Amino acid sequence: MIDKRVADPAAAVADIKDGDTILIGGFGEAGSPIELIHALIDQGARDLVVASNNTGNGQVGLAALIAAKRVRKMICSYPRSSNSRVFPELYRKGEIELELVPQGTLAERIRAGGAGIPAFFTPSSVGTVLAENKETRSFEGRDYVMERWLRADFALVKAELGDRLGNLTYNKSARNFGPIMCMAARTAIVQVSRIVEPGGIDPEVVVTPGVFVGRVVEVPNAAHESVLVAQGVTYP
């Protein structure tokens, strides 16, 4: 029997290794898999390359992982926000690398990684510093820049419903990078609000088919980053 369910976040992230590349879902706090990230902090892997749209807030979740000096390099589109101090401090000190990628290019690179497309052309960033040293090419008289796929060892994703086969639904705008990150990772690790029986998700409304998912762990009352930040919580 196929059973992708894992007992808890600790078991789900147990085999992440030093130096791994990890996609972490979420746009701001929506879809941020805080419990999985905290389990990764506890687990201790370091020298990680993390791709995520942002760099976290306060001292929890992704910001806490960065604060714990586990991340060698961030690949993201928007590494600052009103409550984001951890990344900027380390970045200014030269203690963390940054690969800045336009948000749509980041999404498309991840989708390409999942879809077996090693490179593609996009009009985004043409003529800007983010296209420097990249191949550009003209099609029908318009310039495009070539971008490479982004694939990863693991993805940490937050979804809504999941079954033992890995089928997923998401909650509202927490969907964001989840579906494509599941596609692009060798092993996608997903925390869901609730695990249901196979068939408990209508085949028409499955957003991520289980083929893209490696592990599913139930986290019934996931924390919200903004609540933790407002409470002044620091992890660990």
Place this chain on the structure above:
Amino acid sequence: MIDKRVADPAAAVADIKDGDTILIGGFGEAGSPIELIHALIDQGARDLVVASNNTGNGQVGLAALIAAKRVRKMICSYPRSSNSRVFPELYRKGEIELELVPQGTLAERIRAGGAGIPAFFTPSSVGTVLAENKETRSFEGRDYVMERWLRADFALVKAELGDRLGNLTYNKSARNFGPIMCMAARTAIVQVSRIVEPGGIDPEVVVTPGVFVGRVVEVPNAAHESVLVAQGVTYP
């Protein structure tokens, strides 16, 4: 008020012009927009370039459009089947062009057209006659062929539910090329089994957001190609 509803298939296809490129949904009969195709036959546009996975069956739907000599060129992956005689006959006589494309490349070219990606690299067809005269390139030691996006003037698509904003759901494996063809056409024309009020489709289960759709026409009891073929129906 935005209202993409159109009274009937004839009105929906009225402005298709000679020489237009048209994406036609369906995989075999599943998802084939027969009523829209028949309206296009009645409408009379010719010299069309049609991209569709197959070439139709019997003397109805896509096969009837081809039989009526309206199609200059087919772009497809599998232009034959047990009941497909129209295309093979014209093709052997040299009266219709064929651009044969691997099915996944066809899908990805259409998706790229809708996503603003003018070209991408794929491993499919490398080293075969279908990659001849195409640029190939090596990434990480593996060869890939460059393929171009496929965009169209119109798409004819069959969906299940639709609303006046163009939001769509599909029915089972009739989904196939529909969502990506809606993306890649300047005007996507969609026949739906039923029109519902905005909000009648849960935002979580919308498959094609209305932004990709130009027109929606209700066709409550759409014909099934296999039934028509079994009955020996010929259109017009």
Place this chain on the structure above:
Amino acid sequence: MSADLTHTGLTREQMARRAARDIPDGAYVNLGIGIPELVAAHIPPGREVVYHTENGVMGFGPPPPKGEEDPELINAGKKAITLLPGASFFHHADSFAMIRGGHIDFCILGAMQVAANGDLANWSTGAPDAIPAVGGAMDLVAGAGRIVVITEHVTKDGAPKLVETCTYPLTGRAVVARVFTDLAVIDVMPEGFLLREIAPGVEVDTVKRLTGAPLAVAPDLAVIEA
């Protein structure tokens, strides 16, 4: 240039109201963070506009009442939103397919600088200690149908934001079609900036002096209905 700061001009709400009048009925619209967000409240009656936010929502509505915010229902500015009937959710690759693929008709962005050829700089000062953050701006300017900018005419220090050539790192080249400022509505024409409309009580010479590039004046120059 402190004297220039005393010029009469539009409020942010007035700028937003003027920009809103440019949005056609039925448009799919993406509003940037900041002043552009104010535009939604000013769409003229009778027009239906569908709002897209790049984090995966089409058809959202005004912010919810205090206390009813859902942390998983937010816009690109990470602010709580509501849904209108006919809304939909989709993932990030599909969201940027909408943008890059030319499906978003109208995009209103903020700006640090706009050049006379339509170049836009709105993401980085390029300062060595700045944390560069680009978000979806480069995708929006590359893909949206019409790109307009809402911005104060000058910086807090009084320096022109409409310039001959951008000194900040670019977001995109030759992408801006029109600029709405507190002083004027200015089009980017093949020949450069063209003053189309002017705020009530503001002199053309004032606008010219506060613009860092030549400014042609439309023969049918109008006063902005604020």
Place this chain on the structure above:
Amino acid sequence: MSADLTHTGLTREQMARRAARDIPDGAYVNLGIGIPELVAAHIPPGREVVYHTENGVMGFGPPPPKGEEDPELINAGKKAITLLPGASFFHHADSFAMIRGGHIDFCILGAMQVAANGDLANWSTGAPDAIPAVGGAMDLVAGAGRIVVITEHVTKDGAPKLVETCTYPLTGRAVVARVFTDLAVIDVMPEGFLLREIAPGVEVDTVKRLTGAPLAVAPDLAVIEA
């Protein structure tokens, strides 16, 4: 070569049963049209396998009873299917993302020719009047994890289908890992074909004679449990 046609060999069902034993528990599997379709009925007890069909269904089950076919629930061979609990629908680009992206573990295809280096030809005779039709075969061989072939060992005319070099147009280069025929199980090794298993009652020399390329014999050659 008419005498060769009298050789004892496996039935199509037996070929399918042998191939099915190679499919690991938990695999995501795509079965080509023809003999490969028969494999699903022979998965050994205790293994759970999830079937993918490129027209956008994951997790389908056996054909429905006569009269209960749904024309909008079909597989890539355009035959009616049923759904198992945990099935899902998706569009064509996502379906081929699964294939091209390496998410399908195991793919069983038919063949017109397989070369000693693993080249596969299974879509066209290349005849001038043939209607070329490729479907998803080129994507499957480019992306699926392990590609195996089920085929009669020789054509209806008795010509070898395992050859030194394919004479028909290729589907993909060096893609086939193993071939299941009515006579044998043959691996494609860096050195060429290797006979792993042989059908009961069939002589090694017969298989060699009916193979159009050198055939090494595994030291632990086994008889197929048919």
